[in-house]
Amino acid sequence: QKEVEQNSGPLSVPEGAIASLNCTYSDRGSQSFFWYRQYSGKSPELIMFIYSNGDKEDGRFTAQLNKASQYVSLLIRDSQPSDSATYLCAVDNAGNNRKLIWGLGTSLAVNP
Amino acid sequence: EPEVTQTPSHQVTQMGQEVILRCVPISNHLYFYWYRQILGQKVEFLVSFYNNEISEKSEIFDDQFSVERPDGSNFTLKIRSTKLEDSAMYFCASSEQGLVGYTFGSGTRLTVV
Numbered sequence: 001q002k003e004v005e006q007n008s009g010p011l012s013v014p015e016g017a018i019a020s021l022n023c024t025y026s027d028r029g030s031q032s033f034f035w036y037r038q039y040s041g042k043s044p045e046l047i048m049f050i051y052s053n054g055d056k057e058d059g060r061f062t063a064q065l066n067k068a069s070q071y072v073s074l075l076i077r078d079s080q081p082s083d084s085a086t087y088l089c090a091v092d093n094a095g096n097n098r099k100l101i102w103g104l105g106t107s108l109a110v111n112p
Numbered sequence: 113e114p115e116v117t118q119t120p121s122h123q124v125t126q127m128g129q130e131v132i133l134r135c136v137p138i139s140n141h142l143y144f145y146w147y148r149q150i151l152g153q154k155v156e157f158l159v160s161f162y163n164n165e166i167s168e169k170s171e172i173f174d175d176q177f178s179v180e181r182p183d184g185s186n187f188t189l190k191i192r193s194t195k196l197e198d199s200a201m202y203f204c205a206s207s208e209q210g211l212v213g214y215t216f217g218s219g220t221r222l223t224v225v
Binding site for chain 1: 145153157160168218219
């Protein structure tokens with residue numbers, strides 16, 4: 001059974017701090033990795049995707065991928081109260097272009 | 113910005129009844145998906161659809177489920193005989209090129225009583 005694991009949290013950080021969210025995955029064949037944000041009762045919205053080992057930056061967000069360790073992370077710099085949400089890690093199914101496998105999500109609370 | 117539209121936003125149905133969840137994907141997208149999320153649980157893949165046929169389905173997507181693209185714009189998910197455990201948020205998604213650029217609809221909350 002292919003799995004994506006995340007610490008469910010809640011992760012609580014003060015406004016302006018860096019929030020670090022982590023995800024591990026079981027399938028070494030996975031090639032595409034996604035971070036989504038989900039507000040309560042809403043649909044997931046894509047924040048970032050990453051394919052290659054290393055870091056990828058987009059504004060306040062940085063995704064980090066280490067395929068050898070089967071680990072992907074998301075850093076949020078200068079955290080804002082509006083960043084408070086559940087962050088979902090999703091991974092493609094062994095390079096299969098047809099579906100994503102999801103983690104349970106990490107709940108992030110940014111305190112003013 | 114183009115969006116994926118889902119209707120209804122909330123549906124309550126009695127156990128054993130048939131429901132049809134509707135989705136209008138983004139017009140130039142070619143890949144369509146249904147996912148569901150039971151309250152407090154992971155998002156789960158149900159089915160993907162490309163070139164007018166199912167390209168993959170999960171073990172959840174049994175004979176009670178079916179999908180259609182009846183008119184080139186709508187994409188529907190039918191559950192023939194609903195069970196209590198079908199209660200969940202159902203999300204439709206579409207993309208132009210596979211997994212990149214996935215856009216989710218706002219979801220349909222299905223409650224089976």
